[in-house]
Amino acid sequence: MSPVLTSSKVVAHLANGQELSVPVYQFKGSDNAPSVYIQANMHGAEVQGNAVIYQLLEQLRALDVKGDITLVPLCNPIGINQKSGEFTLGRFDAITGNNWNRGYHFNPQLPIDFAKQNPDLPFAQIKQQFRALIINDLETQLLDNPYGLDTAQHLCATLQRMAFDADIVLDLHTGPISDRHLYCPEYTKDSAKLFDIPHTLFIPSGFDGALDEASFCPWWQLQLAYRAQGREIEVAVDGFTLELGSQEWLSLEDAKQDSAGILSYLSAKGVVEQGLFNPATMTRYACYLKDYRALYSPKSGLVEYLAPLGRKIRAGEPLVRLLRMDRYGHDDVIEVIEAPEDCIAILHFASASVNQGTELYKVFTHYFTL
């Protein structure tokens, strides 16, 4: 039995002066296991991760939690509360258009300088001192800036500060209409088999602003910096983005399953008793990020999505049917758009009408079995 510590953190201030805050739930680890940070709902419509955190809390408090765990549901109160029509719009800042999950901070100079200045430091101290360094760099950026930070940077920095204390960072998202899939950094491919997620994207060491990258990039690039100096160290922090189905969808039953998958990973890492939870048996497919392709609509029209999610599609098989009711009586009143190459359909657009150039599907190409 582990008690849940409850607190909250202010992450934004609205025009009418009110503060928006995130709830923070924490377990104090009974042992020296890795520490964990889990957040959900960075994009406003992607609510299912909150239910997963609910189920994790229900399970964890009945267990012996061996490492510190911090769980932050509803982590972007600006995005969550931004409606436009019935749906939640909050994928990007309504003022600027900035994707909320691109506002995290990474300073590429830090790993290079640190490795240069500490070529022979023992790994335990590297871990401690480098962590202190990136935390200090983040806090300086937050506090010590006469021109201030933009709204996304405020929000992201506050969340990232909590994540920087952890050895394992899980960011719970969903796709639009989507099958489950996992973003996993290439240096730790085997981790993908510890989750109950059938599709994995292996991502390279570059930084594009997301939380998973902001978590592992400093450490991965530190590894690369030491490697360039001829020394091999491990990557001390693992970060993953879990895409747990579709947006605007809540199911406590489904959440239980996803919570079990996360517990099997945490169990493997010793955060809860090893062997207590085990990954499900399933065929797991993966591809590299460069082979994760978006298909943009060559024409505008109304869309019937034909390719089932999570399934293998052969080149030439239909992905969508495009209906153009201004063209009745012509050959192009109905057109079928086909898969350009063999692929697995991972997600599709959430609306039944598209402009020319709207993303229809995202697919794994050149996929392989893990």
Next chain:
Amino acid sequence: MSPVLTSSKVVAHLANGQELSVPVYQFKGSDNAPSVYIQANMHGAEVQGNAVIYQLLEQLRALDVKGDITLVPLCNPIGINQKSGEFTLGRFDAITGNNWNRGYHFNPQLPIDFAKQNPDLPFAQIKQQFRALIINDLETQLLDNPYGLDTAQHLCATLQRMAFDADIVLDLHTGPISDRHLYCPEYTKDSAKLFDIPHTLFIPSGFDGALDEASFCPWWQLQLAYRAQGREIEVAVDGFTLELGSQEWLSLEDAKQDSAGILSYLSAKGVVEQGLFNPATMTRYACYLKDYRALYSPKSGLVEYLAPLGRKIRAGEPLVRLLRMDRYGHDDVIEVIEAPEDCIAILHFASASVNQGTELYKVFTHYFTL
């Protein structure tokens, strides 16, 4: 075999000067059967009616069409093209907030004056002259106004002008996430059994701005005006709104079924050969508009919709589960909201997160079998 006549009609002008138009498909009737006007997609996200018009066109052109039929898919190009995030926002004018389906025109003075001035006119002439009167009134409002009309009025008047030529008007909509249901005026309750729609709302003679009302109100109120003078005439024009499932959803297969239901109504009215299509056998439920109740969320939170659509729910049975992840550890982290009385769940909100006061479900209460 009936040929399809194709044309288009300008309904709006955009800020960059471009015109937006609607496609117009027409059959010239081979006989003196009632004339029909069918439109779809007045609300931008409600696309399925377009597929139904596609299937109607496919069927009708293979038949002997006995009355004039005009079909207008994609009837609101402003709404259809208005995105905000992935979803189509076009339920209301983005500038004014006006619901597009509230911009039609009705002049309540016309039926009263007409009945007074023509107490003894034969019905055939009533039909002809009163139709000319309301058409003229509409066109005057459109053209002869030094202050102009607002954007919704322009669009609606252009569509209504086409509808005013018809004896039968069908406006194809969908709900948000919704079971099929029909808006049927009270004076023609039996018509509800001619469609393949399991749930019917009987609506009174008032005018609230929608196309079905704009079509039958002049004629129904003409009937009432004559009745007040002691003469009984029939209502010459029938208007219905068909809600064909959920928004942001397109299925040509489903559309085939809905097209069959419409053909069974048209067949009963002699627009196509009588007996060629027959209504499906099903239990049909109905309620009066005043008993069609919206349940507003008493609290904000994340929502799991529990009540299946189209099913009878007993008072006290669960409608939704509300998850409040800021309240973990408290009794109200999960709350169930129950049906206040016996009802049939017809539709629910399209998003999984709600504010206090967001419409959760709409339900039939005090329903009965047709």
Next chain:
Amino acid sequence: MSPVLTSSKVVAHLANGQELSVPVYQFKGSDNAPSVYIQANMHGAEVQGNAVIYQLLEQLRALDVKGDITLVPLCNPIGINQKSGEFTLGRFDAITGNNWNRGYHFNPQLPIDFAKQNPDLPFAQIKQQFRALIINDLETQLLDNPYGLDTAQHLCATLQRMAFDADIVLDLHTGPISDRHLYCPEYTKDSAKLFDIPHTLFIPSGFDGALDEASFCPWWQLQLAYRAQGREIEVAVDGFTLELGSQEWLSLEDAKQDSAGILSYLSAKGVVEQGLFNPATMTRYACYLKDYRALYSPKSGLVEYLAPLGRKIRAGEPLVRLLRMDRYGHDDVIEVIEAPEDCIAILHFASASVNQGTELYKVFTHYFTL
């Protein structure tokens, strides 16, 4: 010197569970003068009324306040915080399109029934008992409703409950790009001369959902009900909407002037010492609501607003120049739209590009001097 009492009131709950509240500032009257309720910023972009409340607070606390005064700035936190791009969108509920200032409650049966049941009640008791009645009716609607209220109704009812305690209700708005103007009920035309506002609209006794109407309608219709029974009573409550310039504009200096105008009205009513503030000398123009005309753009295009606000325009004088850059080389590349009749230009649209049917100007026609 009058102390300011500070509190706040919850008016809404957001999807992430957080409450939104309004600040409430109050003076306890030293005497038996009329009580006053003033709110600002019901529409999100109309911020200047907040600055006016600031200046009122600064002035009032230095005076002897003789009647209770309640001031609620930032009265619609949902609208204030709703951005879409740089501008504040909050004129209507983003989910439903409902204008926030149309959600107030009025039960037309109450005055009729009350007058019938209390034909001879002394006026002092009428005032007390009828006020209790409408407050009770409002609270019942708020609390005793198994289907709940929508979001606008929640907000409006909470504000209206505070307003119902007052004898004078001032709702501070602004136009889009606008000159100052006042909505004044017809029964108290002379009041218009007590404010420093050059243009007044006289409004009839109907109810259209706004706060001023919700405040005076019960009392005005009570007067009419008694009059129908042959008894003359005064209207016990006055309600006004003040339009204080343009939206998205804040000026503490301008606010000082508007605060002086409000104090001159309050001074005339004895809420502060009579004679302490006097209305400015100015020519005041007025027209009836039916003569307040919106001019809708007959075409789409880019707009240069030519008619200066607050000025008399003769029929045929230019209101706007419409630029159609898709039409260069044609006569209609530039067109001038003229005033259809003599008028005073009160406000114009806030954007430089319009669709066909967008409201360009609102003007007083058939205006007269007060």
Next chain:
Amino acid sequence: MSPVLTSSKVVAHLANGQELSVPVYQFKGSDNAPSVYIQANMHGAEVQGNAVIYQLLEQLRALDVKGDITLVPLCNPIGINQKSGEFTLGRFDAITGNNWNRGYHFNPQLPIDFAKQNPDLPFAQIKQQFRALIINDLETQLLDNPYGLDTAQHLCATLQRMAFDADIVLDLHTGPISDRHLYCPEYTKDSAKLFDIPHTLFIPSGFDGALDEASFCPWWQLQLAYRAQGREIEVAVDGFTLELGSQEWLSLEDAKQDSAGILSYLSAKGVVEQGLFNPATMTRYACYLKDYRALYSPKSGLVEYLAPLGRKIRAGEPLVRLLRMDRYGHDDVIEVIEAPEDCIAILHFASASVNQGTELYKVFTHYFTL
């Protein structure tokens, strides 16, 4: 006298099937002077450039135009037609949040490879062959892509294709509420003195997706590639972004002035008779892009903008006054935010209410006189 050739180009397809196109106006040059491409209104609310193109057309057709000139007003019909409330939202794609002026194409490998492969090619042939190369690369990207392009890429590529034929590219924008300023690449600083624009930003050779960069980057980086090989060539194409005042503002009178400034630049380049138009005498200030600083609001609240645009502000002088009406009675009900260092205020935010982190002002720091 030069005739205006009129045509149009399809740049997008809407969900209802309709095409959106841009008007294209062209002069055929009478001589061998540089060719010019000018577009306006890439961001929907920035309409004033259209009026400038109108005035340019009026002037140019009365002159002897010596180089080909293409003018494209209303160049982004998607953005122009995207309203959300009264204002035009079209700064970014409503579906994706992508800034429309970040969708242009640049392939950094092309200049490097070209210089390597053609070390000694005469400059006239470099110009011809390299232009053919980048045009071919653009067209291939547009046409030869089984996965298609996104909506912004479609639009931008079509415009860029026209711009690639020109030696001079002018992209006409405005700020939110803004003084005139010019983005000028560092390699051609003297050009800044040929326009009538008082403030110039010097931008480096990097590519960030905008049209000016997309125009000069290939050629500038070609210069750098040759320089790395020890050969000096000139930059063959000049590209500028002109920010001509505020958005949502149209003035044909102001446009005449701006058109004169552009003609003075074109005159200096020989596109129209040299000496016919001369730059106005004014003090011109400039700074480097890295010194162009955005000040983000440290707090949320209502904003009164105090610093006049185009004026020098000393460190510590007030920029904005922040009103927090939830804080009356506390010290922070009004706070002044000051300039962190000496600067010139160039533009400020368009709304009077801000969140924490909203951009308040953009300012030139470390500015100097040209």
